[in-house]
Amino acid sequence: MASSRRSFIKYASLAAAGNAAGLRPFGMLNSFAQAGGAGYKALVCIFLYGGNDANNMLIPFDANGYASYSKIRGPLALAQNTLLQLGSAPDFALNPNLPDIQTLFANKTAALVTNVGTLIEPTNRSQYLAGGTAPTNLFSHADQQLEWQNASPSGATTTGWAGRIADTMNLSYNPNARIPMIASVAGDTLFCDGAGSTPVSVSPGNLGGAACSEGATECAAQQATAQALLNFSSGLSLVQADNNITSNAYSYAKTLSDAVQSVSPLQTVFPTGNSLAAQLKQIAQIIEVRSALGVQRQIFFAGVGNFDTHANQIALQGALLAQIGPAMAAFYQSTVELGVQNSVTSFTMSDFSRTFQPNSNTGSDHAWGSHHIVMGGAVKGGQMYGTFPNLALAGPDDSGSNGRWIPTTASVQYASTLAQWFGVSASQLANIFPTLGSFSLNNLGFV
DSSP: OTTSHHHHHHHHHHHHHHHHHTOOTTTSBOOOOOOOSTTOEEEEEEEETTOOOGGGTEEEOSHHHHHHHHHHHGGGOOOGGGSEEETTEEEEEEOTTOHHHHHHHHTTSEEEEEEEEOOSSOOOHHHHHTTOOOOTTTTOHHHHHHHHHHTSSSTTOOSOHHHHHHHHHHHHHOTTOSSOSEEESSSOOGGGOOSSOOOEEBOTTOTTOOOOOSOHHHHHHHHHHHHHHHHOOOSOHHHHHHHHHHHHHHHHHHHHHHHHHTSOOOOSOOOSSOHHHHHHHHHHHHHHTHHHHTOSEEEEEEEEOOOOOSSSHHHHHHHHHHHHHHHHHHHHHHHHHHTOTTTEEEEEEESOOBOSSOOTTSOOOBOSOEEEEEESTTSOOSOEEEOOOOOOTTSTTBSSSSOOBOOSEEHHHHHHHHHHHHTOOGGGHHHHOTTGGGSSOSOOSOO
């Protein structure tokens, strides 16, 4: 991916704008927003980088299920008396570091979607072991991150499914928007890229816009240099295109800075020292100024990691989950404050889950099917969707003998469900999700 368009833009923008402007590619600005009213909808993707061990996020709680879990997981097994039982799904419990998600689930504003993963077509154990069709480079971080983000059979597809949604819906829903439909608060990512759509990259906590901290003379010189670079006609189309992106970044920065300064600060308290909370707070602030920016639809991308827990997993994963729960709960509360809780749906994605069988370093290794959280006022919460895997090594849902669950729900079905809530029509689905026709169900019904 080093020579990709995204990477070129990332580094070329930095060279063009420089530290003089303090802006990132696509504008290290701040915001996104939407015209107020009943038509507003937003999707918020929270990517758990590194492969979250869903086997220790959602755990069997009934006597037989927990006994089997405890025996096989060994040193990774969490004590049953520490688990957070789900009241409306009493045979299951959450990791003890997710009390906020337990509360959201109990309040029916969060749901769990089980055993989701990248698939090209429905696949069972015998088909997989016989060499049946499977996504490329399973168990590879880079490839599976891309395949979750592009909803395609391989990482080679150069657009993400959010970017393709923007390509399809932008003119219909955001004809007078002052900024792009998609914003990332976690850097450059394939998820956000369309064939004709580009995202704005947002720096959490930087809603005031770019500022120069040096003396007046130095700042003026820096600004003049940056402007000269933007106005320089090199004759090279790639450089000129990048200059246009950087120029747009300055414009977006001014637009967004003016918008956020015109509203009162949010009253919702977000956790401090929590990187995901900072990102979600930034998204909430962007949503707050939606009316000033004239947008009818928005998609946001946030990310947190590293969930690649090959060793010392209980402590490392526990610390990460302890960030996710409070951050998501605060974000939901901010949507309530803004009166858009029924119009904003948040969801998790991750590279993959991890092996049910532990490794020799009190960790786990790369696997496949995983469980995910969906949150929002429109979510049909307090329920589990999909088919929970049979937790048996070399069992009917294992792709081998270590507990790498073959997904029973495809990531493209998960994405399609979110897209349809967002407003993608039945006739548009095939263009956005080319493999969706291989599955009999294109809407899982959780929202």
